[in-house]
Amino acid sequence: MARDRTALVVGNPLTPFTNLPSAEQEAREVVKALENSDYSATTLIGPDAKGTTILKELFARDYQIIHLAGHGVFEYHPPLPCDSCGQPGEGPPISGMVIGENQFLTAAQIRQMRAVPQLVFVNCCHLGHIDDNKPPRNLPPDLAANLATELIKMGVRCVVAAGWAVQDDAAALFAATFYRELLGGASFGYAVLTARNATYTAHPDVNTWGAYQCYGDPDFTLGKGETSRPVGVRKITYAAISEAIVDLENIAAAAKTARGPAVAEYRKAIRDIQQNVPTAWLTSGALQAALGQACSELMQFEESVGHYKKAIADDKSTAPIRTVEQAWNLQSRWAQELSVSDPETALRLVKEAEEKLIELNRAIGETCERISLLGSVAKRRAMIAAGNSEKQIALRAMAEHYCKAYNLGAERGKPEFYPLVNCLTGQALTYLLDENEQLANDFYSSLEQAIALADEDHQKNPNFWNTATPIDCMLLRYLTTGDLSDYTIEIIANYAKANNVGSPREFSSVLDNLDFLNHVLASAPENERRRKLMAALKEIRQAAEATETSGYTGDKTSAGKAVEPGSQHRLKRTATTAAPSRDALGPTLGGGPPPKKVPRMSGAQAPASQEPQPVQLGASAPKQAKPGGEFTARFVAYEKELEQEVRDLLTKLAPSSDAVLGIQECRWKRDTRVTVRLSGRGLTIDPPEQELIWQGGRSLLDFDVKVADDAGEGTIAVKFDAAIEGIIVARLRLELEITAKPKKRGQATASGEPARTAFASYSSKDRLRVLDRVDAIKISAGIDVFQDCLDLNPGEEWKSRLDNEIRQRDLFLLFWSKDASESKWVGWELETALKEKGEQALQLHPLDPGVKPPPGLEKLNIGSNAMWVRKGYEALLAERKAAAP
Numbered sequence: 001m002a003r004d005r006t007a008l009v010v011g012n013p014l015t016p017f018t019n020l021p022s023a024e025q026e027a028r029e030v031v032k033a034l035e036n037s038d039y040s041a042t043t044l045i046g047p048d049a050k051g052t053t054i055l056k057e058l059f060a061r062d063y064q065i066i067h068l069a070g071h072g073v074f075e076y077h078p079p080l081p082c083d084s085c086g087q088p089g090e091g092p093p094i095s096g097m098v099i100g101e102n103q104f105l106t107a108a109q110i111r112q113m114r115a116v117p118q119l120v121f122v123n124c125c126h127l128g129h130i131d132d133n134k135p136p137r138n139l140p141p142d143l144a145a146n147l148a149t150e151l152i153k154m155g156v157r158c159v160v161a162a163g164w165a166v167q168d169d170a171a172a173l174f175a176a177t178f179y180r181e182l183l184g185g186a187s188f189g190y191a192v193l194t195a196r197n198a199t200y201t202a203h204p205d206v207n208t209w210g211a212y213q214c215y216g217d218p219d220f221t222l223g224k225g226e227t228s229r230p231v232g233v234r235k236i237t238y239a240a241i242s243e244a245i246v247d248l249e250n251i252a253a254a255a256k257t258a259r260g261p262a263v264a265e266y267r268k269a270i271r272d273i274q275q276n277v278p279t280a281w282l283t284s285g286a287l288q289a290a291l292g293q294a295c296s297e298l299m300q301f302e303e304s305v306g307h308y309k310k311a312i313a314d315d316k317s318t319a320p321i322r323t324v325e326q327a328w329n330l331q332s333r334w335a336q337e338l339s340v341s342d343p344e345t346a347l348r349l350v351k352e353a354e355e356k357l358i359e360l361n362r363a364i365g366e367t368c369e370r371i372s373l374l375g376s377v378a379k380r381r382a383m384i385a386a387g388n389s390e391k392q393i394a395l396r397a398m399a400e401h402y403c404k405a406y407n408l409g410a411e412r413g414k415p416e417f418y419p420l421v422n423c424l425t426g427q428a429l430t431y432l433l434d435e436n437e438q439l440a441n442d443f444y445s446s447l448e449q450a451i452a453l454a455d456e457d458h459q460k461n462p463n464f465w466n467t468a469t470p471i472d473c474m475l476l477r478y479l480t481t482g483d484l485s486d487y488t489i490e491i492i493a494n495y496a497k498a499n500n501v502g503s504p505r506e507f508s509s510v511l512d513n514l515d516f517l518n519h520v521l522a523s524a525p526e527n528e529r530r531r532k533l534m535a536a537l538k539e540i541r542q543a544a545e546a547t548e549t550s551g552y553t554g555d556k557t558s559a560g561k562a563v564e565p566g567s568q569h570r571l572k573r574t575a576t577t578a579a580p581s582r583d584a585l586g587p588t589l590g591g592g593p594p595p596k597k598v599p600r601m602s603g604a605q606a607p608a609s610q611e612p613q614p615v616q617l618g619a620s621a622p623k624q625a626k627p628g629g630e631f632t633a634r635f636v637a638y639e640k641e642l643e644q645e646v647r648d649l650l651t652k653l654a655p656s657s658d659a660v661l662g663i664q665e666c667r668w669k670r671d672t673r674v675t676v677r678l679s680g681r682g683l684t685i686d687p688p689e690q691e692l693i694w695q696g697g698r699s700l701l702d703f704d705v706k707v708a709d710d711a712g713e714g715t716i717a718v719k720f721d722a723a724i725e726g727i728i729v730a731r732l733r734l735e736l737e738i739t740a741k742p743k744k745r746g747q748a749t750a751s752g753e754p755a756r757t758a759f760a761s762y763s764s765k766d767r768l769r770v771l772d773r774v775d776a777i778k779i780s781a782g783i784d785v786f787q788d789c790l791d792l793n794p795g796e797e798w799k800s801r802l803d804n805e806i807r808q809r810d811l812f813l814l815f816w817s818k819d820a821s822e823s824k825w826v827g828w829e830l831e832t833a834l835k836e837k838g839e840q841a842l843q844l845h846p847l848d849p850g851v852k853p854p855p856g857l858e859k860l861n862i863g864s865n866a867m868w869v870r871k872g873y874e875a876l877l878a879e880r881k882a883a884a885p
Helices: 021-036 051-060 107-111 140-153 168-183 188-202 241-255 261-276 279-283 285-297 301-313 321-338 343-364 368-384 388-411 417-433 443-460 464-481 484-499 504-521 528-550 640-653 764-781 798-808 824-836 865-883
Strands: 006-011 040-045 065-069 072-076 094-100 103-105 119-123 158-162 212-216 613-621 630-638 658-668 672-679 683-686 689-694 698-707 714-724 727-738 750-754 757-761 784-786 811-816 842-846
Touching (some): 021 040, 021 168, 051 094, 051 103, 119 168, 168 188, 188 212, 241 261, 241 285, 285 301, 321 343, 321 368, 343 368, 368 388, 368 417, 368 504, 388 417, 417 443, 417 464, 417 504, 443 464, 464 484, 464 504, 484 640, 504 528, 613 714, 630 640, 630 658, 630 672, 640 698, 658 727, 672 683, 689 698, 727 811, 727 842, 757 798, 757 824, 798 824, 811 824
Parallel strands (some): 757 811, 811 842
Antiparallel strands (some): 072 094, 094 103, 158 212, 630 698, 672 689, 672 714, 683 698, 714 727, 727 750
């Protein structure tokens, strides 16, 4: 069954908390609506909805719709007794749907699905029946906002989440109405509005109609419009011209997400409107402008220009300036279409558009928008121009107009990424066409600025344009450096994830831009560099077209190469992830520390295992580097059976680097958070520390590395340290030769230091504070940790036993505090460890802010910053608890 007709419905799972029969009834009504619309619904309701079954089905196939009805929790700490000593404790905070005893469905798990769903409906706020069981902590507005934000970031198109407790029958009506409209072809915004109105009309005495927080594109329709009917078009005789204009505006909005048969249906609907209205109405400028807008959204540029010009010519109506602007903008797009069959007419049309926009600026003053339109017209002229010199003239005009638009916006306090990226595109292509051309000194820093502006805009309003911009910048960078072929996989994957955020109309801009780059580059001087760049562009274009027509599933590119839903490299956001979660994107081209990355995952993931599983560790870096040089080092964790796939991927990403796999084997439990830190003498790493959450498959982290300009020649160690709860559980080392004259490459030399056992040293007064850290690595990494309170038997000769354990264990974990500094036994254990094992086996972990390291160990690494962060968080929770009434 195709993904666009599948759904997963979960209702009232078996949990330790109060039963919610209303959630069960809601789920059944949703299933009925889905099946009536020919959807294949996987149903897990009531007794059939067990935690392990839900997780299994979540990863079993690709779903377009996920509907969840049941209990929800926000930052809930599930009870988690200590496995070692049995003392009661709490697990880490969790926000999500309760699906069993200490089992939860969270946004992070949905993120690991093979394909991101288009719609997620979450109702965890039923009033239901209250019994004697104590429900989990549930803060509905916080939970709804938390889940919705995370889901939208990862690429879910639309999210509906209840923000407060709802009345059961009113909630059932809202869901039924919403699905009836959406499954019938209505837009997301229209379906929400209709559901709110219906619920308010039937239940005006309760506020359920307003409880649902709705996130996403209001013009989105299921299946991106393939099977949707034209929205709001009525086959009646219009009584007022405003009715026809409203229908045309609805078509224009719905057309943004339309493709396939729906496009033809909308075009027919426009013709029907023109035939149904009185002939006299067709002279109205307002109606002609609405016809022009609708036609433009359906790519009917010739018809659109005709309608807009009629709107401008209407003496009885004052056409807005935007109508004039769009008329000439769309004429240049029409000219590009016409250039294949009638290049002379096309050139005349584009020149006329350029002249009219210049006249408009002279008459009423310049704006960033109109100057950008001039840049767009120049871009079309570059496509139409026949010779290399004509193309260069048009490209320089394109760059100048867009640069002027960007500078004007910056002067007015509103710098925008759109004109800046287009300016840089013009500069890059001029550079590639003319062997004597030089890139501006600030070209690459301007790319960074464009990414930063897009990132800032994305934080306020995530959309397709600010998601695709960093990928466009990545493309420009590697076009100008000439090594685009090394980065086709990640560019393809990133554009594919952006497709999940944008409509077909929006994503077509990616195809247009790739066509533009390829067309212009074809006029560049013949050489090997041009051949490689055009081959790489062709590969990206073919894969993007396949993505646009078939939808992204995270399988393979048109060239047959594996593409990962989470693959993000050398970008500031992740895309995110992917809109694609921004925290899924890796290092930027520069300019400030990027957010934590979510690693790439391969294929469908099985439900979380209860036991640590074998994990292979590897790394990739060049064998040699020059002083002042830059390179990318990579850390990878993977399952053994994926080793060849990992090797092929690393080779593709960086053919000149050495990938050393299987350096060591660890044992990690799924959902374990692992911090990886990269260091090396004379190296600057951005960022030096990143995180991954192990979910099986494979996880890859990129580190951008710069060698100091004054680095002395010789061999240094590139050090990867992997830590869990701040405790380093694995060390990988690659040798890097610093040399001004690179020699013939040899095989990379690597080493690994696995940690299987550890000795925990701490003051007895800190025992409770230490237990959770120690248990974390016991559970997550399977490390055998010796603790005197648990491992010494009564009457045992403790001092000799401790001495022996310290000597034999791989790690010596010193949990340092004021009490520890005053404990003679901790001092004796530390002295013994230094004598028997040296500083290399010692890890120092502070428990109190401001505590000074032991004498002589001031320069020792004092553990992960995450521990300090958690310490502050625990203090904040304690402060809130103390302040609570």
